[in-house]
Amino acid sequence: MIFQNSQINVAELPSIDEIQFQQLDPAHVRVKYIASTIFFLIMLAAILYLRTEPLIVDHPRLGNGLLMFWISWLVLSFALTKMGYNIEGYALREKDIVHIKGVINRRQTAIPFNRVQHCEIKAGPIQRFFKLKTLEVYTAGGQSSDLSIDGLKGDHAQVLKDFIIKTTGRTQHDEEE
Amino acid sequence: MTKRNDLDFLSEPRRQSSVAIFLILLKSFRVILGQAWPIFIALIFNPTKSKDTYFALAIIGITAASAIRSIILYFKFYYYVKDDELIIEKGIFQKTKLNVPFDRIQTINFKENILHQFFNVVSLEIDTAGSKGNEFSITALKKDKAIAIREFLLAQKKSSTPTSFSEEEMEEEIEIPEEELLHLSPMDLVKIGVSQNHLRTAAIVFAFMFTSMDYIETLTGWKLENGIDNLLGSNSNTLLIGLITIVPTFIIIAFLISLVRTVIRYYNLRFIKTSMGFKVIAGLFTRNEQSASMQKIQLIRWTTNPIKKVFSLFDISLRQAASSAIARKQSIYVPGCFEEQLFAVRAAYFPEESQLSFEEHVIHPLVIYRRVLYFGFLPAGIFLLNRYWDGATGDYFWAIIWVVIVLLFSWIYQRNFKYFVSDEGIRISTSIVGRTETLLKWFKIQGVEIQQGIYQRRKNLCNLVFHTAAGTVKIPYIELEKAKKMENFVLYKIENSEEPWM
Numbered sequence: 101m102i103f104q105n106s107q108i109n110v111a112e113l114p115s116i117d118e119i120q121f122q123q124l125d126p127a128h129v130r131v132k133y134i135a136s137t138i139f140f141l142i143m144l145a146a147i148l149y150l151r152t153e154p155l156i157v158d159h160p161r162l163g164n165g166l167l168m169f170w171i172s173w174l175v176l177s178f179a180l181t182k183m184g185y186n187i188e189g190y191a192l193r194e195k196d197i198v199h200i201k202g203v204i205n206r207r208q209t210a211i212p213f214n215r216v217q218h219c220e221i222k223a224g225p226i227q228r229f230f231k232l233k234t235l236e237v238y239t240a241g242g243q244s245s246d247l248s249i250d251g252l253k254g255d256h257a258q259v260l261k262d263f264i265i266k267t268t269g270r271t272q273h274d275e276e277e
Numbered sequence: 278m279t280k281r282n283d284l285d286f287l288s289e290p291r292r293q294s295s296v297a298i299f300l301i302l303l304k305s306f307r308v309i310l311g312q313a314w315p316i317f318i319a320l321i322f323n324p325t326k327s328k329d330t331y332f333a334l335a336i337i338g339i340t341a342a343s344a345i346r347s348i349i350l351y352f353k354f355y356y357y358v359k360d361d362e363l364i365i366e367k368g369i370f371q372k373t374k375l376n377v378p379f380d381r382i383q384t385i386n387f388k389e390n391i392l393h394q395f396f397n398v399v400s401l402e403i404d405t406a407g408s409k410g411n412e413f414s415i416t417a418l419k420k421d422k423a424i425a426i427r428e429f430l431l432a433q434k435k436s437s438t439p440t441s442f443s444e445e446e447m448e449e450e451i452e453i454p455e456e457e458l459l460h461l462s463p464m465d466l467v468k469i470g471v472s473q474n475h476l477r478t479a480a481i482v483f484a485f486m487f488t489s490m491d492y493i494e495t496l497t498g499w500k501l502e503n504g505i506d507n508l509l510g511s512n513s514n515t516l517l518i519g520l521i522t523i524v525p526t527f528i529i530i531a532f533l534i535s536l537v538r539t540v541i542r543y544y545n546l547r548f549i550k551t552s553m554g555f556k557v558i559a560g561l562f563t564r565n566e567q568s569a570s571m572q573k574i575q576l577i578r579w580t581t582n583p584i585k586k587v588f589s590l591f592d593i594s595l596r597q598a599a600s601s602a603i604a605r606k607q608s609i610y611v612p613g614c615f616e617e618q619l620f621a622v623r624a625a626y627f628p629e630e631s632q633l634s635f636e637e638h639v640i641h642p643l644v645i646y647r648r649v650l651y652f653g654f655l656p657a658g659i660f661l662l663n664r665y666w667d668g669a670t671g672d673y674f675w676a677i678i679w680v681v682i683v684l685l686f687s688w689i690y691q692r693n694f695k696y697f698v699s700d701e702g703i704r705i706s707t708s709i710v711g712r713t714e715t716l717l718k719w720f721k722i723q724g725v726e727i728q729q730g731i732y733q734r735r736k737n738l739c740n741l742v743f744h745t746a747a748g749t750v751k752i753p754y755i756e757l758e759k760a761k762k763m764e765n766f767v768l769y770k771i772e773n774s775e776e777p778w779m
Contacts, residue, residue, distance in 0.1 A: 110762065110765070110766060113765045113766060113769050114765065114768075114769070115761070115765050116761055116764055116765060116768075117761060195768075195772040196768055196772065204730065204731060205728060205729070205730050206728070206729045206730075206734070207726055207727070207728050207729075208726065208727045209724055209725070209726045210724065210725045210726075210764065210768055211723065211724045212723070212724075212768060212771045212772045213772075214771065214772060214774075215722075215723035215724065215771065215778070239723045239724055239744070239746070240598050240723065240746040240779060241575075241598055241723075241744075241745065241746030241747060241748070247724075
C-alpha cells in the first residue's frame with residue numbers, strides 16, 4: 101500500500117456550517133399531536149379513575165395535583181412538538197446525511213454513506229393516514245449512531261433511501277476495483 | 278484444499294455431539310438455580326415444613342421436564358452449509374432457522390469449561406456484527422471437528438471478501454508465526470488481583486447483600502435488619518463505629534473476591550499476536566479463547582490506577598465491532614500488561630502514531646461548574662430538602678462536604694482531560710484517580726454528533742461525540758468552532774477512506 105499524505109487545506113473542506121436543513125412535512129406536526137392526544141387521553145382516564153380511590157378522595161389536594169401535572173405536561177409536550185418541528189431538519193450531501201433535532205438538547209448527527217449498513221422505511225398507523233414515512237439509517241454495532249428521520253412524504257422517503265443505497269453501493273463497488 | 282473432503286459432512290444437516298444433551302441440561306439447571314435460589318434457601322431454612330412434599334414433587338417435575346427438553350432440543354438441532362451460508366435449525370415449538378452468510382462472520386470463538394475439557398468437546402460461538410445483534414452458538418462439538426469447521430469458515434470468508442492481495446501473498450501472510458507477547462506468571466496474576474478496583478467490587482457486594490436481605494427475610498422469616506440494628510445500636514456514635522468496622526470488612530471481602538476472580542479468569546493468560554490480529558487465551562476452569570483481527574478492532578483503550586502504577590501495569594481492551602448486547606464479550610481484554618505490550622498493540626492499530634505530530638487540546642473550564650451543579654448542588658439540595666421535611670436540621674455539614682468533594686473531583690477532571698489530535702486519529706486521556714486513554718483512528722468512525730444543551734448554546738460550547746461500531750467516544754465541553762472544524766475534517770477523512778474499516 102502506498103502511503104499518501106497530501107496536504108489538506110482545512111479551510112477549504114466542505115463545512116457543516118453552510119448546510120441548509122430541509123424541514124419535515126407539515127403534516128408531521130399533526131401526526132405528533134394526534135399521537136400525544138391519544139397518550140394524554142389515556143393518562144387522563146387513568147387519573148380520573150385514580151381520583152375515585154379512597155386515598156385520593158381523602159386528600160383532594162393530591163387529586164388536583166395530579167390534574168395540574170397532567171395539564172402542565174400536556175401544554176409542555178404540545179409546545180415542544182411545535183418548537184421541535186421548527187428545529188428538526190435533515191440535509192442530504194454528496195457523501196453524507198446530516199440530521200438535526202432537539203429543543204432542549206440539540207443533536208446534530210452526520211453519517212457518511214460509506215458507513216451505512218442498510219436503510220429501512222417504516223410507517224405507523226397515524227403516519228399511514230397522513231401518507232408519511234420514517235426513514236431509518238443503520239450503521240454497524242449498537243444503536244447509538246442509527247439515524248431515524250420522522251415525517252417524510254412517502255415518495256420522498258423512497259427517493260432518499262434509493263439515493264443512500266445507490267451511494268453506498270457505489271463506494272463498495274469502488275473498493276472492489 | 279486437502280481439507281475439502283473431510284468437510285463434506287458439512288453439506289448435509291448434522292447434529293452436534295451427544296454430550297450436548299448433558300450440557301444443555303446443566304445449563305438449564307444453572308438458569309433455574311440462578312432465578313430461584315432464594316426459594317431454595319427458603320426451602321432449606323424454612324421453619325414450617327408442611328409444604329415439603331409439594332416442593333419435592335415440584336423439583337422432581339422440573340428436573341424431568343428439563344431433561345426431556347434437553348433431549349428434544351438436541352434432536353431438533355441441526356447445522357449445515359448451503360450456498361455460502363452456515364445454517365442452524367433449532368427449536369421445539371418455535372422453530373428457528375438461522376442463516377449466517379460467510380462474509381458476515383466476524384469472529385469464531387471456542388469456549389471450553391472443565392466439562393468440555395473432560396469430554397474433549399468445545400462450544401463454538403459465531404458472532405456477526407450488525408444492529409440486530411446476532412449470535413450463534415453450537416453447544417458441543419468434537420474438538421477436531423470444530424477446528425475443521427473454523428478453518429473452513431475462515432477460508433470461505435477470506436475468498437468471499439474482495440481483497441487486493443494475490444493468492445501467493447495471502448499464503449505468505451498465513452505463514453507468519455504467532456508471536457507470544459505476554460504470558461502472565463502467577464506472581465503477575467497476584468499483582469493484577471491486588472490492583473483491581475476494590476471499591477467497585479465492595480459496592481457490588483454491598484448492593485447484592487442489601488437487595489437479597491429483603492428477599493431472604495420474607496422467605497425465611499428471619500429478621501436480619503433487627504440483627505444489624507442490634508449489632509450497631511441506634512445511637513449515632515455506635516453507628517459511626519459500625520461504619521468504621523463495616524467499610525473495611527467489605528473492602529477486605531471485595532479484595533479477596535477480586536483476587537480469586539482474577540486468578541480463576543486470567544490463570545495462565547497468554548496474549549498472542551497472530552498474523553491477523555491478536556488473541557487472548559486464559560482461564561483456570563474455563564479456558565476462554567478470544568481472537569480479533571486487526572481490521573475488526575475499532576478502538577483501543579488502556580487504563581492504569583495508582584496501585585497498577587506501582588507495578589507499572591496497564592489493562593488494555595481492544596474493542597471490536599459488535600452490537601451493544603455482546604460488546605463486552607467482543608472486546609479483547611488484557612487485565613494486566615506492561616508498557617512493551619501496550620506499545621506493540623498501539624503500533625499494530627495505529628502504525629503512523631509515532632511519526633505523526635499530535636496537537637494537545639483541553640476542554641473548557643465551564644464543565645467544572647456544570648458538573649458541580651448537577652452532581653454536587655442538585656443531590657445536596659435534594660438531601661437537605663428531604664431532611665428538612667423529616668424535621669431534622671443541621672445536616673448542612675454533609676451537604677457542604679459533598680459539594681466540596683464534587684468540586685475537587687470536577688476540577689481534577691477538567692485539568693486532566695486532554696485530547697491529542699492528528700491527521701489520522703485522536704488520543705483522549707482522562708484521569709481522576711486512575712488514567713484512561715483511548716486511541717481512535719478517524720476512518721474507524723461511522724457517525725459524528727454535536728450535542729448542545731441550553732447552557733452550552735449560550736456559551737458557544739458543545740459535546741463532540743464520535744460513534745464507532747464498538748461504542749462511542751465523547752469529548753465534553755469543547756468550543757463549538759473547534760468541534761465543527763473537527764467534524765468537517767473527520768467527515769472528509771471518512772468519506773475519502775477506501776480502507777475497509779471492519
